[in-house]
Amino acid sequence: MSDRIEKVSIIISKGSLEGVYPGLIMANGARAEGIEANLFFTFFGLDAVHRARHEHIKLATVGNPGLHLATMLGGLPGMSSVMTHYLDHKMAQLDIPSIPEFVEMIADTGAGLYGCKASADLFGLHKEDLIPQVRDIITVGQFYGLAAGGQIIFT
Amino acid sequence: MTTATYAEREVSLDAEGFFTDPSQWDEAEAPAIAAAEGISPLTDRHWEVIRFMRREYEEKGAAPNVRALAKTSGVSIRELYQLFPKGPAKLAAKIAGVPKPVGCI
Numbered sequence: 001m002s003d004r005i006e007k008v009s010i011i012i013s014k015g016s017l018e019g020v021y022p023g024l025i026m027a028n029g030a031r032a033e034g035i036e037a038n039l040f041f042t043f044f045g046l047d048a049v050h051r052a053r054h055e056h057i058k059l060a061t062v063g064n065p066g067l068h069l070a071t072m073l074g075g076l077p078g079m080s081s082v083m084t085h086y087l088d089h090k091m092a093q094l095d096i097p098s099i100p101e102f103v104e105m106i107a108d109t110g111a112g113l114y115g116c117k118a119s120a121d122l123f124g125l126h127k128e129d130l131i132p133q134v135r136d137i138i139t140v141g142q143f144y145g146l147a148a149g150g151q152i153i154f155t
Numbered sequence: 156m157t158t159a160t161y162a163e164r165e166v167s168l169d170a171e172g173f174f175t176d177p178s179q180w181d182e183a184e185a186p187a188i189a190a191a192e193g194i195s196p197l198t199d200r201h202w203e204v205i206r207f208m209r210r211e212y213e214e215k216g217a218a219p220n221v222r223a224l225a226k227t228s229g230v231s232i233r234e235l236y237q238l239f240p241k242g243p244a245k246l247a248a249k250i251a252g253v254p255k256p257v258g259c260i
Contacts, residue, residue: 025259032221034241096260097222105222108232110240 007036007150009143014155015044015053016060017084017099023155024048024102031109036150039106040143041134042116046123049113049130054100058084100131107133112146114138161187166252173248173255177212180252188250192241197250201238204230205251208244212253220244220256 008030012023023039030037047053061067061074061083073079088098097105107113115130115137127137138146156175157168161184167175172191174180185205189197197205207228212218221244225232235243244256 028221029259031236032242032244034245095222105232108236109221110233110236 005030005035005151007038007147008153009038009040009147009150010153010155011040011042012045012048012155013042015047015057017057017087018059018064018066019155020045020048020057020099021102023153024099024106026153026155027111028102028106028109031106031111037106037109037111038143038146039111039113040116040138041114042119046115046119046125046130048099049103049115049134050125051129051131054103054131055098057099059087103131104133114143114146116140116143169254171249171255174252175254177253180209184252185250188252189246192246192249194239194246194250198238200230200234201250204228204235204238204243204247208247209251209253212248212251218244218248218251218253218256220258220260222260 008026010023010027012020014020027037027039041049047057058080061069061080062071064074067074067083103113113134115125115127115134117137117139120126120137127134158165159168160166164179164184166179166184169175186195186197189195189201194201204224208218208224211227219227221232221235224230224244224247225235239246248254248256
């Protein structure tokens, strides 16, 4: 089949639970199908590969109409933690790995993990602030170089 | 549905090349299926994964995905991808003559 996808480069730009998982699932799924995959973490998406923060990624309970929760309730202190805890529990039942475990697993599949230089500069982050599976902090130009010949997915 | 001949035996395959009737499979066919997928020769480690995949299917009625395969077989995800670069669960299932693993994770 000539129309087979051979390579995907997935950008993760959000730092919420629902903003991080889809890109991880798509990257892992690509590798399972034998498709080459790169992950590029930019802006708040960098939290998913941040040593201190990747275990604390939370569900957005404000400005998230999909939750069907009154906006004022979503903003109550601790609401995001409670909802995240509930979702973590549901995901554990389905054997969906936590974000730190999932990211490590994706690195083990041979996918390339990269941080965005502009975002790292903006937040004052260096390679040592990120988990060791991140191969490098690269510019957008380098990202396009890596992505050449494949599909780019922005999440 | 199509057919293919592995080790002089004609078998039925689905559009992606997975066995539609796992009872048509035996170990003698595996090297030919693997070679068609670019894996040759099959090492002992390949065989370990292939036999494990076959057993899991026979016992549970479904082939495990990569994560479940790594968890239960004891072969790490990293090694699974070294053995089967084009998708460990998918290829091991195909070579073991069982249907493609389902699931998104």
